[in-house]
Amino acid sequence: MIAVCRLEDLPEGESVRVDTSPPIAVFRTDDGDLYAIDDTCSHQDASLSEGWLEGCLVECPLHAASFDLRTGMPTCLPARRPVGTHRVSVEDGVVHVHVAAREGSAA
Amino acid sequence: MRTVAVVGAALSGLYAARELRDQGFGGRLVIIGDEDHPPYDRPPLSKDFLTGRVDEERLALCDAEERAALDAEWLLGVRARGLDAPGRSVLLDDGRAVHADGVVIATGASARRLPGRGLAGVHTLRTLDDARALRADLTRGTRRVVVIGGGFIGAETASACAALGHAVTVVEAAPLPLVPQLGAEMAAVCAGLHRHAGTALVTGASVAALHGTDAVTAVALRNGRILPADVVVVGIGAVPNTGWLAGSPLVVDDGVRCDHGCVTSLPHVVAVGDVARVDGTRAEHWTSATEQPRAAVANLLAGKTVRSAGTVPYFWSDQYGARIQFAGRRREGDTVHITEGGVVDGAPGADGLLARYRRDGRTTAVLAVDRPRPFARARRELLRAAEPARLAPS
Numbered sequence: 001m002i003a004v005c006r007l008e009d010l011p012e013g014e015s016v017r018v019d020t021s022p023p024i025a026v027f028r029t030d031d032g033d034l035y036a037i038d039d040t041c042s043h044q045d046a047s048l049s050e051g052w053l054e055g056c057l058v059e060c061p062l063h064a065a066s067f068d069l070r071t072g073m074p075t076c077l078p079a080r081r082p083v084g085t086h087r088v089s090v091e092d093g094v095v096h097v098h099v100a101a102r103e104g105s106a107a
Numbered sequence: 108m109r110t111v112a113v114v115g116a117a118l119s120g121l122y123a124a125r126e127l128r129d130q131g132f133g134g135r136l137v138i139i140g141d142e143d144h145p146p147y148d149r150p151p152l153s154k155d156f157l158t159g160r161v162d163e164e165r166l167a168l169c170d171a172e173e174r175a176a177l178d179a180e181w182l183l184g185v186r187a188r189g190l191d192a193p194g195r196s197v198l199l200d201d202g203r204a205v206h207a208d209g210v211v212i213a214t215g216a217s218a219r220r221l222p223g224r225g226l227a228g229v230h231t232l233r234t235l236d237d238a239r240a241l242r243a244d245l246t247r248g249t250r251r252v253v254v255i256g257g258g259f260i261g262a263e264t265a266s267a268c269a270a271l272g273h274a275v276t277v278v279e280a281a282p283l284p285l286v287p288q289l290g291a292e293m294a295a296v297c298a299g300l301h302r303h304a305g306t307a308l309v310t311g312a313s314v315a316a317l318h319g320t321d322a323v324t325a326v327a328l329r330n331g332r333i334l335p336a337d338v339v340v341v342g343i344g345a346v347p348n349t350g351w352l353a354g355s356p357l358v359v360d361d362g363v364r365c366d367h368g369c370v371t372s373l374p375h376v377v378a379v380g381d382v383a384r385v386d387g388t389r390a391e392h393w394t395s396a397t398e399q400p401r402a403a404v405a406n407l408l409a410g411k412t413v414r415s416a417g418t419v420p421y422f423w424s425d426q427y428g429a430r431i432q433f434a435g436r437r438r439e440g441d442t443v444h445i446t447e448g449g450v451v452d453g454a455p456g457a458d459g460l461l462a463r464y465r466r467d468g469r470t471t472a473v474l475a476v477d478r479p480r481p482f483a484r485a486r487r488e489l490l491r492a493a494e495p496a497r498l499a500p501s
Binding site: 044045046047050051052059061062063064077078080 | 122125148150151155160161168169170173393394397423430432479480482483484487
């Protein structure tokens, strides 16, 4: 579990990049929901935390591939592979990411 | 329409094939490609592929599953040599002919070469085979690299070579590289990226000859200067692959001329990507190659122009760790103002910049260096402003 920032430091419609390896992007949607996905676009090297947030979708800033924050699934080309998703919680006003085990990594 | 031939198996050809199936074309689909490789993505070739951060597997534009779903006949490693319009056939180099009621021309462009015989160590960078050969030359210890041409391919290649630890010199014929694309002010700022990274930039210099017997040893400039070189990369633009259309009724003039919906002078032939001169403009942009096929295929299937391919041009470039993004149509005489970030010591500052080009009080184009969010907002504004034109009846 990684502490990201205080909830009030992540306004609605904003995102923050966590320098894990690989990095993770945490989003707070306009509805106030929190989501975390792998930050690097599954298409090419671009940071999704810098992407365009619309509802539960984030659009990659480089080639406009779009991902569903809830599932990590791409909703359009050029991305064809999903990005990983991670659970987010708020404890004592602090946003935490629970990094999901990766395929092939030791559980 | 029973058979559609897509001539060209790269980005725009693949997107056209996808569109044909997505838009309900259930007939025979033949995809003809002159390279042996299934569709792959070219932008990384001058960036992460050269530095070894991205391998060939990651360049694939589609996997076996998608290829199966497209239900197409792939004729790879064979070149189209003619379009027999009255016979409605695409003629192939190996003597075969593909009869087709509809044709999508997606033959792209080829790297422009310097005249003269080929010397070892001299490269162009357009195809996967080009990139493999250059990468192999760059892994043989520290080399003196001369890049001829300071455009995007040249600058990205120089950046990759510098990242690999080679000594790099860029030779540009114009007083500044990228002026046609960015305008003089912003071109000067981007040229600063070379200098900051330790790449020598020689401008206003044209190449007289390449020296060497078997392998290149130096680049001789017209001003008499000799630049010793182990590796030379020629990045002086690309020419549209239209030679095979000689003798066809199509109008070829810096690309295949087509209307705003990618339809050529023949209603059953459309053109997309780098080879297509759409409504007077030939764009060598990745995004154009992915967007044009939607309109082109709709028009091909309709038998007339029902949809416009017009959009706001967009391109990007990665150089020396900086990400340059540009959208819009800049014209000579537009003013440019940096509205976010700034210039430090003649190059984009560490926190990047956003510059707006304006004419008559309206934003015509926007340039960003490492400012993806503000750039996305500005690009959306440009798209919204262009919307009425895009929706105009044909």
